[in-house]
Amino acid sequence: MILTVTLNTALDLTYRVPSLRPHSSHRVTEVTERPGGKGLNVARVLAALGHEVTVTGFTGGATGRVVQDRLTAVPGLVDALVPVTGPTRRTVAVVDERSGDTTQLNEPGPTVTSAEWSAFQEAYEDLVPAASAVALCGSLPPGVPVGAYAGLVRTAKAAGVPVLLDTSGEPLRRGVAARPDVVKPNADELAELTGSHEPLRATQDARRRGALAVVASLGTEGLLAATPEGRWRATPPTRVHGNPTGAGDAVVAGLLSGLVERLPWPDRLARATALAAATVLAPVAGEFDRTAYEELLDRVTVTGEVSAA
Amino acid sequence: MILTVTLNTALDLTYRVPSLRPHSSHRVTEVTERPGGKGLNVARVLAALGHEVTVTGFTGGATGRVVQDRLTAVPGLVDALVPVTGPTRRTVAVVDERSGDTTQLNEPGPTVTSAEWSAFQEAYEDLVPAASAVALCGSLPPGVPVGAYAGLVRTAKAAGVPVLLDTSGEPLRRGVAARPDVVKPNADELAELTGSHEPLRATQDARRRGALAVVASLGTEGLLAATPEGRWRATPPTRVHGNPTGAGDAVVAGLLSGLVERLPWPDRLARATALAAATVLAPVAGEFDRTAYEELLDRVTVTGEVSAA
Numbered sequence: 230m231i232l233t234v235t236l237n238t239a240l241d242l243t244y245r246v247p248s249l250r251p252h253s254s255h256r257v258t259e260v261t262e263r264p265g266g267k268g269l270n271v272a273r274v275l276a277a278l279g280h281e282v283t284v285t286g287f288t289g290g291a292t293g294r295v296v297q298d299r300l301t302a303v304p305g306l307v308d309a310l311v312p313v314t315g316p317t318r319r320t321v322a323v324v325d326e327r328s329g330d331t332t333q334l335n336e337p338g339p340t341v342t343s344a345e346w347s348a349f350q351e352a353y354e355d356l357v358p359a360a361s362a363v364a365l366c367g368s369l370p371p372g373v374p375v376g377a378y379a380g381l382v383r384t385a386k387a388a389g390v391p392v393l394l395d396t397s398g399e400p401l402r403r404g405v406a407a408r409p410d411v412v413k414p415n416a417d418e419l420a421e422l423t424g425s426h427e428p429l430r431a432t433q434d435a436r437r438r439g440a441l442a443v444v445a446s447l448g449t450e451g452l453l454a455a456t457p458e459g460r461w462r463a464t465p466p467t468r469v470h471g472n473p474t475g476a477g478d479a480v481v482a483g484l485l486s487g488l489v490e491r492l493p494w495p496d497r498l499a500r501a502t503a504l505a506a507a508t509v510l511a512p513v514a515g516e517f518d519r520t521a522y523e524e525l526l527d528r529v530t531v532t533g534e535v536s537a538a
Numbered sequence: 539m540i541l542t543v544t545l546n547t548a549l550d551l552t553y554r555v556p557s558l559r560p561h562s563s564h565r566v567t568e569v570t571e572r573p574g575g576k577g578l579n580v581a582r583v584l585a586a587l588g589h590e591v592t593v594t595g596f597t598g599g600a601t602g603r604v605v606q607d608r609l610t611a612v613p614g615l616v617d618a619l620v621p622v623t624g625p626t627r628r629t630v631a632v633v634d635e636r637s638g639d640t641t642q643l644n645e646p647g648p649t650v651t652s653a654e655w656s657a658f659q660e661a662y663e664d665l666v667p668a669a670s671a672v673a674l675c676g677s678l679p680p681g682v683p684v685g686a687y688a689g690l691v692r693t694a695k696a697a698g699v700p701v702l703l704d705t706s707g708e709p710l711r712r713g714v715a716a717r718p719d720v721v722k723p724n725a726d727e728l729a730e731l732t733g734s735h736e737p738l739r740a741t742q743d744a745r746r747r748g749a750l751a752v753v754a755s756l757g758t759e760g761l762l763a764a765t766p767e768g769r770w771r772a773t774p775p776t777r778v779h780g781n782p783t784g785a786g787d788a789v790v791a792g793l794l795s796g797l798v799e800r801l802p803w804p805d806r807l808a809r810a811t812a813l814a815a816a817t818v819l820a821p822v823a824g825e826f827d828r829t830a831y832e833e834l835l836d837r838v839t840v841t842g843e844v845s846a847a
Binding site: 244246250251252256258292295319321328330331332335 | 551555558561562566567569600603632634637642643644646
């Protein structure tokens with residue numbers, strides 16, 4: 230199985246309103262509710278691709294119970310979330326039907342105690358040996374030490390399990406130093422990590438900081454990868470328009486599934502790029518359009534060079 | 539006991555954000571959560587005043603369970619909510635910390651089936667005979683017939699139990715025609731009902747439409763009452779500043795508690811006015827400041843005239 234870690238799980242609410250006007254009252258015309266947090270999104274895509282996935286991280290309160298009820302309904306997905314006293318956060322995406330724009334409101338998440346953090350680490354250590362790969366995804370809830378991901382990377386590496394890290398800021402900086410197999414920053418996260426806004430230079434720099442492979446997601450321009458085996462750029466066939474929510478998580482799912490299937494890097498990158506584009510095209514935020522994915526997969530362009538042995 | 543009816547119960551969330559900017563992402567700095575819907579707010583104030591209160595209406599899904607858990611914790615309050623399949627709605631008040639302004643997002647509420655509506659009517663008929671007074675409060679969820687309150691008013695009157703109606707639009711118009719003992723519109727609701735923006739004329743007109751007594755809540759200007767016993771105006775001692783959320787519900791609680799204690803109208807109006815002002819002054823939205831209430835009670839001005847016998 231593939232193990233995904235979501236320390237700051239969420240219940241993602243989407244509210245459609247005719248037009249968002251600050252300081253007035255709105256009747257929400259449509260409400261949708263789904264489990265959220267990057268690692269859960271990654272797990273859902275992996276399950277849809279036919280992989281067995283176990284999700285861990287934290288769950289608490291009534292919102293946490295809703296998240297778990299929904300996860301249990303996903304075939305191929307096993308819930309190994311660890312209970313905390315504080316309530317799992319909600320995120321609210323307010324979609325303005327007139328402009329199509331989204332206003333996002335994110336609750337901070339539960340404050341995790343040191344005993345709860347220790348309990349999670351133990352649960353994680355028990356899960357890792359059975360995993361073919363681990364994904365560490367998203368922000369840290371209050372109370373979790375900033376070096377958390379560095380420790381979780383080390384645990385996976387000590388068990389000989391490949392580990393991918395997808396986070397930002399100081400947790401990313403510290404996590405990279407622990408030498409994860411893959412990091413997947415977006416352009417902003419990469420620039421923040423390296424100080425360079427030039428993606429080619431920045432991916433190389435991120436490798437020097439400790440990441441074995443760096444796959445930068447550059448939005449509509451596709452992916453840029455710097456790995457021990459070579460450097461590649463993967464580009465979708467057309468510039469797709471739609472909702473980019475979850476596209477980065479689809480990239481992570483594509484990379485991980487390709488990793489455990491031992492695909493060559495260019496094939497992993499093509500899959501990740503097609504999944505991201507098919508997620509942007511899907512009518513439901515965060516889902517991917519399977520027909521579009523299969524149609525796009527052969528049309529992704531991957532160019533690059535293999536490293537000298 | 540006093541019975542309050544809240545057909546569209548809610549879980550009221552308050553999100554504080556440093557500054558609300560449409561089409562961008564916000565980290566919520568503080569989240570508060572409480573049961574909502576006008577009838578539940580009225581019940582909480584009545585319970586705080588020492589009355590035994592039973593709440594009914596609808597509850598559904600995970601959000602409904604949270605509402606019920608919170609209600610059970612209120613001393614003096616009995617939960618007689620009727621289950622529905624659809625989920626109880628959430629409301630989100632986004633408070634901009636810089637301006638102090640609030641942006642409100644209200645979910646529509648569960649769609650109530652005709653079988654669920656029948657089950658509620660039966661439960662209501664069983665509860666009414668034991669009540670000293672009934673309050674019918676707030677909007678109707680989808681699926682409940684627009685004449686719902688008219689029927690509930692008639693049931694209470696047939697049982698000889700005084701009934702107060704606090705709603706708006708067509709449900710108010712139909713409900714008033716069923717001759718409730720008291721209606722408590724605000725200025726906008728009163729104007730919508732009567733077509734008149736002149737409160738004195740409009741309160742008289744609302745009586746002609748069927749309400750035995752009309753108490754209009756005019757915000758910082760206090761209350762205007764037209765009753766069979768006379769007409770009065772109640773004015774708070776000072777123009778209070780704060781959060782008006784729940785002030786109208788405090789008025790309803792003041793009027794109802796005065797009714798069951800058989801206070802003369804001027805005393806009921808003074809109590810309702812002081813409770814409303816003490817709610818605006820309270821630091822927590824929808825609660826009332828007891829010290830402020832007791833201090834304000836003697837300082838409310840009630841002027842008016844008793845009707846000729």
